[in-house]
Amino acid sequence: MENFLNDNEDILFHLEHMDLDRIIRFKEEEFTQAQQYSYAPKDAADAKDSYKRVLSIIGEICGEFIAPNAPKVDEEGPVLDLATNQVTLNPATQKAMDMFAQADLLGFCVPRQYGGLNMPSTILCIAAEILSRADGSSLNFGLQQDIAGTINKFASEEQKKAVLPKLCSGEWDSSMILTEPDAGSDLQAVNLKAVQGEDGKWYLSGVKRFITNGCGTIGLVLARSEEKGKGARGLSFFLYKRDEKMIIRRLEHKLGIHGSPTCELQFNKAPSELVGERQRGLTKYTMWLMNNARLGIAAQAVGIAEAAYREADLYAAKRIQFDAPVRSLPPVFEMLTEMKVAVEAGRSLLYETARFVDLKEALEDYSEAHPDQKGDIVDDKKKYAKLAGFFTPMVKAYATEMANKVAYDAIQIHGGTGYMKEFNAERHYRDARITNIYEGTTQLQVVAAIGPVTSGIAQSILDEYDQADYPNAGELLAKVRASRKIFDETLVYVKAYKGEGHEQFLSYHSRRLVEMATDLVISYLLLRDGVHSERKLKVAAIFIAKMPSRIEASRSFITGDDATLLQDYAAVIGQGAV
Template sequence: MANFFTDNKDLVFQFENLDLKEIVEIAENNYKEAETYNFAPRDYEDAMDNYRKVLEIVGDIAANIVGPNAAEVDEEGAHFEDGKVTYARGTQLALDYLTKAELMGFTLPRKYGGLNIPKTIYMMAIEMISRADASLMNIFGLQDIAETIYKYGDEAQKQEFLPQFAAGTATGAMALTEPDAGSDLQAVKLQAYQDENGQWRLRGVKRFITNGNGRILLVLARSEPGTKDGRGLSMFVCYGDDTVKVRRIENKLGIHGSPTCELQFNDTPAQLVGKRRFGLIRYVMDLMNGARLAVSAQALGIAQAAYEEALSYARAREQFGRAIYYIPPVTNMLIDMRVRLESDRSLLYATSRWVDLRDKLEEKIEHLKAEGKDTSEYRARLKQVAKISELLTPLTKYFLTEDANKIAYDALQIHGGAGYMREFNVERLVRDARITNIYEGTSQLQIVAAIGGVINDVLGKYFEEKEQQSYKGNLSHLAEILKEMRELFLDALKYVTDKDDKHFQDVAARDLVEMYGYLYVGYLLLDEAEKNARKIWIAKRYISHALAHCQHNVTSIKNEEFNDLYHADEILL
């Protein structure tokens, strides 16, 4: 039988080369969890063996239950009737299987019924589910909502809500967007107020809410009357009860199995999560960063599916007496798709590890504080790790979602006219890919989110250490190219910062972020090439192309090709 974990050699390679020792040690409380739960791992090897088994289960369900029903789910879509939303038959079937396999509380602590598995492993599960059916990820991948309650809610809220997520008896939604507040969440107007008994209630409308029919809703609302910015917003949790009316579900281009709802809150009873006024500036930003990582994994899963469809079709389709797989322009497209896939996978799981480390260091600090111990050493580390994770998360979403669209586009092109027809899966994959670089922050907003870390050269020390590292054989030549790319980046960065022009910095941001990403991924691939001979070829192809891109980006910046932006009205209007 097919298995989306064991069949994917690159995913297995990434898993086998993960370094999660410190992360797992903190998560397992130095493996003392095994004293309370007999199914908890007793050491690192035991933990990794458990994770592998879980990923094999996910891979089996994805390949043999979810994937075969994806086309039918796309055709059927979610249903909306008499104000009620129901999932497509295949969606509900998949959720039933995932629930029976106890996979709906992936990262939650065992205390609340979860598996206590690191986020990095969870992202691997999301990749596989998304490869099978991207729309299902929008339900399975919303476990970050439970994580937010765990991280910021009080113990009573954790006891009430988290077991429901872990048992699969409840799905969730994060209700952030409004008709007039899309990416600009500071403009949120939905009102939160306390009635005469002190009960918080919600009143207003939310729009474009993924899985808005979920049982448990995290809602961003304006709790401070008279405020107009993010400092007046708080986070609330409530049930999608009779006071929450689903006004409609959207008729979308893709991910049809995932209902996207417009919600009306009619004095809905709610509970404040964490502190007032921290809703946007702390809780939502943390929640969205988790969602951005999940969408990156979703995009990678779609890209893997598109590549598999293109490869299979190219090998089967004959033209001019031979399979089109052997026609050089087609072969070259497939090779580029493969390189993008593997480089993106390296970036995703490196970023996931940094995010895991940040989260676990935060937990470690809280544990030490509770024991009255010194936390200064961990706080210093956390500060640097947080900076890196805050840079890499938007950078990863930018690279992976843009690449997913490119890979899906090329996969359809390889199919030719047939790919434009609904009989072929690639048509659905193209539609599904398109949302990934839009929701949870468009690609343009990811650039805005990443540029601060790039300007401050957050990875500078990492790059300096890599430049001092010796690489064997032909890899030394690739290391020299990466040094050249680093010089190009620093030269471009100096050119931008010397201008001391905020507008110029903004318009040069994309070129700088891309150069920084090429450099980081290049070193990731170089390290992988030392471990696996097949990766040498991947690293060579990626780094040589990345050098050309960096040269183009520097030229674009220094020629000030975007000076036309200063005259946009004259050109566009």
């Protein structure tokens, strides 16, 4: 039987070696939950065994059912009946969701008291990656736990008891309802109105667009609640349960992820409930929700890239040209090797990010429950909040751009056949394309990541990585350290720049600086992986072989620029001086 966990040696490697013990102790409240729930783990080893068994079930469903049906789901998709205002999922999609519900997998990160599995985000990322390898569109349903997680963190106890058990059982599904026709990335421009009636209830009116699974039973809605409030401070967050006051106007006709319905919604005084405090909808709740969603999209991207690489490798091994498999030709096996290394680099960065997010959330929850705590707990809470804030946009940017490149190369290796619908390569290419757009484009991830790069957060984690022990990596470590020196010098140059156009100089070079930092972080992570495996050390060697040239190229361009290019760009596109 095909199992998408058991056939992935790299995921199994990470499961064996990732540092989860502290996270597990926090999640299991020092294993006191075992006294209340017979199925709760009794120690860290028990928890890890449980994680692997759950992932194996997911791997089996994905390998045996979801992946074989993905081409049909992609071709047929869901259907909207305008007369009844109902969306019917593709039968294979619905059956997959039923299988997850029957296996009690839909409450992945929800606490046990509401019927969930109480899994950490790190394990959710592995599950999301496996599912996305099977079908990129499938993640947009059950296993992306952002909505349930947001409700658990910010909703009232009454709301949690009403909603979370039904999400865990699969009786209800959900959606994140943020985007509007005139408010895409700029969520401060949201105009859907939330008005409080004389009965004290809230009513939503307006249009939302590009809503993934907008046909879900419940939704978390960002709406403007303050009549005079402008920008972010005028927005609040609402829990909406589907009724006749919301009309699905259309399903979008998309390039990819065809199995997932993307809806345009019309709210006509639809009743809803306020979540948390007024005026914190964007600044607190939506930002938390989106950061978790971005981690999920990074996992989706790694999964799609894994699928695209495997399709290319399999085809290259079977395709005979010039009396030999094309896999044996240097131009092809170099591409395949680079694809494989890029996927493993993205996976290492993904799991490290998820680990930081888990520690951040655990420490915040612990501090809230123990407000008298001081010292290490407080310091660690601040540390991991900063690291999560840096790594989340970094992995979203890297993994999604990487997935697009790997999927592109997979078609190239297939040649003309890869362009045809009969092969999965073109579907992976189409599915990958959305990942560096939704939940914040790569450009917005750079905006989020450049602050930690210039404020010293990036340097602090690089210092921490550098102080670790890397036996048998002397020459590779020396290359990384040399590139780190170039990065530091470049950053000093940019921060001190006072020439013409200095106001925009940092912004102009932000992506180059973030990519330099990303290259260095990944290099250290791969060296750390190499401590446990000779093969992983070779993966690090391949990645690091080309990394210094990228760092040097960025340094050369940045320090050789006197900012006149900013003026040249403006002149070329006809907007005058910047």
